Amino acid sequence: MATVIVRPELSALLEQTGALHKHLCPRQVLGVRMGMLAAEKFPIELPQSGKRLIAFVESDGCFADGISVATGCSMGHRTLRLVDYGKVAATFVDTLSGAAIRFFPSPDVRKRAAEFAPEAGNRWQAQLEAYQRLPNEDIVLCREVALNLDLEAIVGKPGKRTTCSACGEEVLNQREVMKDEQALCMSCAGEGYWRVKG
Ligand SMILES: [Zn+2]
Ligand SMILES: [Zn+2]
Structure with missing residues (x-):
């Protein structure tokens, strides 16, 4: 019988990350959406309880918490590493296969958000709404990459x-x-x- 993977819903993950911060903001949503997309791209059940997936987040702050909640990658598990480029982007690496995929926001994501929710009171509010409801391909892009880092040395x-x-x-x-x-x-x-x- 095929294994059925039950993936947590966006709303449940947003509730968790929002509780960490006492607020929900657009960057947390982007982090959660990227983590959820990673769950579709890798043959790993996410959020993981093990250490198979490693996340390299390219900025700290709210975004990193969204990534952490959606994937189970954390500093405590040594599966979340900060590479501080000041970007809302992350690369996930499957330590079993070596496959690595980098996720980054679509370059016109802010414009799309403004168009999606013109009735929102301000840009922040429009982003918060749009990042939850726009389809993946409108907000997050991804590409396979190769690591310049020695994964074994990092672990x-x-x-x-x-x-x-x-x-x-x-x-x-x-x-x-x-x-x-x-x-x-x-x-x-x-x-x-x-x-x-x-
Ligand atoms: Zn925030
Ligand atoms: Zn010393």
Whole structure:
């Protein structure tokens, strides 16, 4: 007997993401719609409870929460990664097959929203309504891509730990950098985003 995949409804997913934020906004809706479209493109039941699908989101904020609710990808599961391009776009990768698809908004999505809901009080409201009701192809585009990243290195060996030989702090998931046969954390290796004050 064929397995029937029961997919959650848009309204249920929007309720969840809206509750996270105490509001619902157009970008959350776009994130949810992209996640739902991913559920049609990949042979994976979404929202997933496992770790098969990894999402690379290209901006943080409301959009990323929409993606997370619709796909089950999360930082906690190590299946949601931020690549901060400041774009409302995301690439999903099936870690089993290696297939990767990038989803991005149709370039004239704002215009379409304004045309779809001219009676809406303002542009924000028009987008909120239109992004929920327009068909996928009017708001989201997607294309197959190949990753420039080493997926295995990104996933790393969960559970593997090293101690930085300079600061003595623990480094997880193979994020250490080897220099002169010494394991260093990224900060001590000179790639840090912070420095000691003074
Ligand atoms: Zn928001
Ligand atoms: Zn260190």
